[in-house]
Ligand code: SF4
């Protein structure tokens with residue numbers, strides 16, 4: 288808490304972050320600026336009362352970290368927001384009703400997206416065969432239930448590249464939604480059970496196609512448990528490393544693609560050039576969004592915002608789609624893929640959104656469409 292208070296105190300009030308914040312630029316609401324969110328959390332930490340719009344301001348932050356990439360004081364606004372949410376839970380003011388519902392569903396079914404557990408492996412292109420490996424491909428809820436092409440392409444791609452890995456018949460959830468909602472004690476219990484299970488299976492490495500799982504395993508688990516004894520890699524890193532010595536394995540298709548940087552990969556992991564290079568081996572033209580790399584716009588889905596504030600979330604993704612300089616967008620995030628696809632349908636925007644492993648798999652198979 289001391290660190291968080293220091294972060295808040297470091298704010299110089301320069302307002303450099305305002306323009307970068309999608310919730311402010313869409314709503315024009317001062318409460319929804321990074322700077323004001325810091326002040327709101329300070330008030331909460333001081334035990335002052337909070338209004339409903341103040342609570343909303345902490346739950347409609349997508350944790351996109353666009354503000355952090357421009358803040359001269361290097362304030363970790365998303366961590367401050369996390370603390371604010373946790374304190375609201377302690378006061379009994381959160382999670383919000385929809386968030387509670389999702390967490391209850393997650394604890395009951397092992398997924399955060401309302402999927403039927405008996406259908407989880409419906410994406411698997413072959414019968415499930417139990418196997419052992421030190422490396423687990425942890426698909427995550429979104430690919431397993433809602434972006435199944437991302438799950439099957441990721442699985443097939445790793446197989447085609449001869450990478451040794453296993454999958455789980457009953458995978459469960461990484462638990463990110465519980466943490467994001469501010470329920471840290473519950474998240475700790477959930478995380479512990481996952482770690483015990485992974486340890487009992489001898490897992491040393493984890494490959495994740497989902498940026499939410501990456502964030503959760505790589506950052507939330509060590510933060511909450513003090514340690515996470517498994518190396519976590521995004522699928523993109525694994526695929527790029529495996530193919531960079533021999534890109535001629537890929538058939539370069541004659542078509543233009545637009546690469547969409549996802550917030551976390553670009554702003555935290557620094558994975559900006561690898562996906563571009565990878566895609567350049569798969570297609571003759573790879574375009575950038577006007578705002579790209581660390582300045583990439585948020586799709587609006589993260590931080591639990593899609594489930595709690597659907598309209599605001601949809602506005603963010605519609606802006607992103609409207610700004611895309613081409614028909615086919617390639618995303619390295621299944622949540623962005625899902626969100627952008629849904630918005631394209633809802634708002635009748637004529638764009639196709641592909642998860643990156645599908646493009647690489649097509650190129651590896653020499654498929655031409
Ligand atoms: S993390 Fe994103 S949504 Fe949240 S305050 Fe910063 S810029 Fe705004």
Ligand code: SF4
Nearest residue numbers: 298299301302304358
């Ligand atoms: S950019 Fe950083 S220092 Fe400036 S107002 Fe925003 S949070 Fe405060």
